[in-house]
Amino acid sequence: MTSVSIAERLGQEKFLAQTYNRDFLHVPGAFADPGGLVSFNVLSDLIARHRLEPPRLRLTVDGETLPQHRYAVPVITRRNTRWDRVHPDELHQRLAKGASLVIDQIDHLHEPVGDLAASLEGWLRAGVQVNAYASWTSTEGFGVHWDDHDVIVVQIEGAKRWRIFGPTRSLPLHRDVVEPEPPPAEPVAELVLTAGDVLYLPRGWWHAVTADQGVHSLHLTCGISPPHTGARLVGWLADELLASDIFRTDLPIHAGPEAQAAFLSALRKEVIGALDDSGLLERYAAARDAECVGRLRPSLPYVQGVPADPELMVRLTTGRARLDIVMAEGETVTRLTGAGQQVDAAPAAGPILHRLLNVGWHRLGDLADTAGVSVADTAALVAELVGAQIATVRSEGR
Template structure:
């Protein structure tokens, strides 16, 4: 198992006490060229594309804030067992990338052991599930526009460079299943930085950001998505599931009965 000492490089206990869920943190040059080369590279990506049957939506393309329809770079194929998979056409894939699309491969931690070790290291430290996705771009076009994520992220810049404009949150701690969307971001960013090979960036969930490979170079980076498992809402959902073991809580509420019966049931539920 490859240990990158991510906790140490992000600040260990000080990061947990002062930064986690609160603010962004940029650590230039946190990983050495040798560590990056063992973790991921464009050569490794090319090997994935050549030897693994990656298909949408695990492999996808994005441009100008939209996900490209699979038919623009793949063909649906029906197998003898009547299952359907998307066969990627290399020439059309390369054409879409040359036109400005960004390449995304989800769950790289399930495909490549060093990236799986990175995910396991973060999970052990932060005590939360981690999924690592890969993003590659060859032009200055924005793949996703200004957006926010419903999970914290740790970004590892592997090759090339990318500009990140950070606008901060407009809704505190938004979730995937929420009752409202965040307000639009402000016009001016609170920070603007260029990620170069070996740099780390931490962003709490809900932080608006825009990412552009406008440094006259290609870009390859990993995004480690940290699922929030310990929210108050999740605790209440767990508690509601546990209450299903009780006859009292599985009963229908007495909507069509007298007040005395309602009061009695209310007392029983509160015990």
Template sequence: MTFQLIAERLGQEKFLARSLHRDYRYVPGAVTDPGALVSFDTLNGLIATHRLEVPRLRLSAGGEMVPQHRYAVPVTTRRHTIWQRTHPAELHQRLAEGASLVIDSIDELHEPVAGLAQHLESWLRTHVQVNAYASWSAREGFGTHWDDHDVIVVQVEGSKHWRIFGPTRIAPMHHDTSQPEPPPEQPIADLVLEPGDVLYLPRGWWHAVAADQGVRSLHLTCGLTPHTGADLLGWLSEMLRATEQVRADLPLHAGSDAQHAYIRSLREHLVAALEEPGLLERFATARDAEDLGRLRPALPHLDGVPADPDLCVRLTTGRARLTSAADGEGAVVVRFTAAGQEVDFAPSVEPLLRRLLGGGWASLAELAAAAELTVADAAMVVGELVDAQAATVRGGLW
């Protein structure tokens, strides 16, 4: 797919070591065919066929949300429910006046963008939400602002003018103790993104965005969920519930000596846990295992996956993991962890699983050939993954 060069063009390991969470990165022409990801026809189809309401579909102008009644009308169904249907003429008028159109989590609605998100999740080991932004004027839809998550931007159509000011508070959070200071008057970078260009921006970096010279623009913003020290401590506190010391009642009514002794003991427990080798890797692995991805049914296959060589399979999450483990009898197995589930397989199945970890759709025939299995055996393996919500299928090759 067109997006699979993004990690390479951003710099792979060099990007992780030098840019991620540290500095912006601009790569012209990183995506060769951005229109394969999304288009204005895609937006038209999603708006026409889905009941997209605020905040899933919203308009913004000058940093303020446009009231929904200015571009949608209430519709009462025969079951007496009410929803807001987008009114095309009013929508066009608001956009012509300078509003920007946003579709949140378009990765949950459009298959190619889901593939982009899973590709980034597999590389960066974090959940990715992709929003689509469209604008038709040089008016800034969101004003000068910062985000509480890193972003990777893919310019799809038209051009977008980005003014980047840098951070005034390092790594601000959604729920923070204070707000960043205002940005400086002059930007540190002044860029115009053209179709296929990619921009990475760490969280907390002030920026202002507008369609360049009023030409229509469409871009995707991939938001990367941050993993902070607060997240690590929260996860660690759950792990420490296994210890009697952490489960014990606080000595709120004891004397000062007893309270000091308790705090000292608790601190020792926490320090010992923080000093365990491989703690961050265990945290990352646990977060990967919990990620449900984009769950998708495998209809009409309710009782297993048929041995159809043309049936196609893909994982529902980009953060699945494959490790060697021992089963209850001490035999070595290949353990597949994804979507909150663990499934053990014979080592001979590993090539099939690694093909799925590579991303995208694969036919049962391709998976069977990768592991030198019969199509029927490959279907049984896939069936276990489908039962674990870690994979889905679709009929035939596209």
């Protein structure tokens, strides 16, 4: 399952035009097999095999985080370093008594969830962090609260009851000037999400979540952050405008009223001119896409290059990579931008790069066949992408 599937269920362009940032949306039975993303077995393995310290792994009750010593024991290594190992029996007791289990950024720990996040990032052109939430009782893990980012929820197993109260401040932010008013006493909607359901909720919407009928529940929350706001556009534009002398000039705070008025007039003219650029929002979005490093991954053992092995597997490290045809030094090139880097290639490489934009692993030989070029030439291109951290490779089955 990918977020392309979620995009289809949410309505794709209709969702972006009418619902996104505006209203909640519940899509019952969106997926027949949500367990293909994650499962309780996966959670158990992640906890057993990784040193997940708070806040990466945490237990919460009524919005309060339990201290780690309630479910973990300290371990001193031979190198005299200390870490806290989760104690399974203590963990079970805390969960059975009403605590919720949270694993932050599970998209960096489990590849199917990482694929979900990367696909969402490519569709929404925004950063996505996925957290896993599991509970066993009807105790509210976080109480009635609002989030400073939009969320897309996928119910994996069991059922969750959502009470949605709506916003009391329009589109609040993490760093804001006013706190939202308390939520109303009665919810505007009360939903039960069962396995396969999807829920979209804009930021600022008060809500409370409990496991329905005391049955164990597992869901993923895809947090879309940070939001693309006017404030972020102006902040980005301020750096862009440093090319203009007036924006590098010291403020005339010691000058008279006429000189100050003239300075502000010149400043206003530059800002208005920049805002009149019809391509401004696309340039801003492209710049933000280019900055997203995604989920970087080394390509061991291939530290000295990428071999011309048709069975080698390749994927991009970011879901927000962009492909453009541009002029560079008088020649037409295909430019892939992402992870803070850009790579220019001959137009013949376009089909390879376009295929790599599809989230997931791609066989090197298939990439070569796509463009009708040799495996050796494809490996050389991939080596350049790996060197720029835009791509990663692995040996299939080894």
